[in-house]
Amino acid sequence: MQIIISGGGIGGLTAALMLQARGHDVTVLEAVREPKPLGVGINLLPHAVGVLSSLGLLPALREMAVETTALVFANRHGQAIYRDPRGLGGGYEHPQFSIHRGQLQMRLWAEAAAKLTVISGQRVVNVRDEGRRAVAEIETADGPREMTADLVIGADGIHSALRRRLAPNEGPPCWRGVMMWRGTTWAPPFLDGRTMVQAGYSQAKFVVYPIGAPRADGLQLINWIADRRVREPVPGLTAPDRADWSRAGRLEDLMPTFGRWRFDWLDVPGLITRAEQMLEWPMVDRDPLPRWQLGRSTLLGDAAHPMVPIGSNGATQAIMDAQALADALAGSADLDTALAAYENERRPQCARIVAMNRREGLDAILDRVEALAPEGFTRLEDVIDPAEVAREINSYKAAAGHRVQGA
Ligand SMILES: Cc1cc2nc3c(=O)[nH]c(=O)nc-3n(C[C@H](O)[C@H](O)[C@H](O)COP(=O)(O)OP(=O)(O)OC[C@H]3O[C@@H](n4cnc5c(N)ncnc54)[C@H](O)[C@@H]3O)c2cc1C
Numbered sequence: 001m002q003i004i005i006s007g008g009g010i011g012g013l014t015a016a017l018m019l020q021a022r023g024h025d026v027t028v029l030e031a032v033r034e035p036k037p038l039g040v041g042i043n044l045l046p047h048a049v050g051v052l053s054s055l056g057l058l059p060a061l062r063e064m065a066v067e068t069t070a071l072v073f074a075n076r077h078g079q080a081i082y083r084d085p086r087g088l089g090g091g092y093e094h095p096q097f098s099i100h101r102g103q104l105q106m107r108l109w110a111e112a113a114a115k116l117t118v119i120s121g122q123r124v125v126n127v128r129d130e131g132r133r134a135v136a137e138i139e140t141a142d143g144p145r146e147m148t149a150d151l152v153i154g155a156d157g158i159h160s161a162l163r164r165r166l167a168p169n170e171g172p173p174c175w176r177g178v179m180m181w182r183g184t185t186w187a188p189p190f191l192d193g194r195t196m197v198q199a200g201y202s203q204a205k206f207v208v209y210p211i212g213a214p215r216a217d218g219l220q221l222i223n224w225i226a227d228r229r230v231r232e233p234v235p236g237l238t239a240p241d242r243a244d245w246s247r248a249g250r251l252e253d254l255m256p257t258f259g260r261w262r263f264d265w266l267d268v269p270g271l272i273t274r275a276e277q278m279l280e281w282p283m284v285d286r287d288p289l290p291r292w293q294l295g296r297s298t299l300l301g302d303a304a305h306p307m308v309p310i311g312s313n314g315a316t317q318a319i320m321d322a323q324a325l326a327d328a329l330a331g332s333a334d335l336d337t338a339l340a341a342y343e344n345e346r347r348p349q350c351a352r353i354v355a356m357n358r359r360e361g362l363d364a365i366l367d368r369v370e371a372l373a374p375e376g377f378t379r380l381e382d383v384i385d386p387a388e389v390a391r392e393i394n395s396y397k398a399a400a401g402h403r404v405q406g407a
Pocket of ligand 1: 006007008009010011012029030031032038039040041042101122123124125155156157158159160161182245246300301302303309314315316318
């Protein structure tokens with residue numbers, strides 16, 4: 001099949017590589033004129049790493065990323081509540097990687113550019129069906145143009161133009177009053193140098209993990225995300241500004257809350273004040289759609305199911321979509337049947353994750369401990385039954401598609 005993918009992000013490029021490997025003729029159209037390694041850290045869960053490994057990318061990932069050994073939940077005093085082993089040490093078939101989003105995108109871009117057609121400066125603004133073909137309407141610096149294909153995939157992110165065809169009255173993303181600041185800082189490694197930590201509770205939380213090997217001076221690039229409730233959630237609330245991945249953040253919005261978060265093992269205000277970059281992003285998502293297919297086009301990744309970034313699901317679920325779509329197209333010669341199979345596999349699962357993350361997903365446990373022991377604890381078991389913590393975390397993981405071997 002001839003396939004056009006609108007959007008050269010992590011989801012679009014992975015889909016392009018998966019589809020090209022199955023023999024399709026794929027063109028990726030990316031709106032940005034000069035793609036740059038934008039963003040800060042993300043986590044690739046083991047099931048997504050399995051997909052990228054099937055494309056031969058495991059050695060590149062090992063070179064670029066940190067193999068995450070564990071996710072530690074802690075209170076806002078830095079006391080550990082639960083340690084969840086991740087990757088191979090956690091019994092998974094594949095590693096989990098903490099990685100710079102922009103570097104991963106550029107690596108996928110190079111891989112795709114070597115194997116198929118990838119064109120930047122092409123903004124797909126609409127798709128229409130003409131008989132059994134889809135026509136992509138494209139804006140470029142040289143004026144409008146059109147391209148036809150058997151299928152157009154909208155992998156064009158949270159502000160997707162192709163999603164708008166399915167939900168014309170949707171408006172801006174939903175916001176429930178939490179703002180996030182993301183930064184990277186060169187700092188000494190903490191814990192084993194490969195652990196991800198979520199500390200705090202829903203009103204104020206600090207997530208931190210390294211995204212590269214230590215350099216010669218011993219410092220490691222540490223990615224952190226500080227989030228804080230700035231408005232009470234009311235129905236219909238939208239973010240103060242358009243969600244924009246490159247909006248700069250300001251220290252004065254963070255220090256009153258996080259300025260005293262000095263743990264034995266991590267200096268949070270030190271990380272914040274020494275950041276090499278700091279970006280602001282409202283914690284937004286969108287309501288799940290009743291369908292992703294419209295004629296000869298479908299959606300994938302954030303265009304299909306933007307979700308609050310809890311549980312490291314953003315890039316992971318986009319990559320899982322890419323695999324499911326490639327499998328579905330291989331499994332049926334009829335396009336409608338294949339697209340229905342893709343949706344049946346992915347849409348309910350992603351809608352579940354959107355809903356779980358709205359209810360704070362994995363972070364709900366942090367709220368319970370904060371409510372029970374706001375000043376910290378001597379022994380966790382005096383506050384909450386550790387088996388209950390484990391049960392709650394494992395039930396989120398199962399619903400989000402984690403697959404531990406032998407479980
Ligand atoms: C610049 C940027 C920085 C990011 N930084 C982070 C981060 O630091 N941490 C994090 O957790 N997540 C970040 N994300 C989001 C994260 O990459 C996604 O949640 C996840 O990887 C799913 O990816 P996706 O491919 O579905 O969407 P995205 O990664 O958003 O990719 C969508 C792509 O489509 C392109 N596009 C948009 N509209 C059109 C159009 N009309 N025609 C053609 N192309 C179009 C965009 O330029 C982009 O390259 C960032 C996204 C972007 C675009």
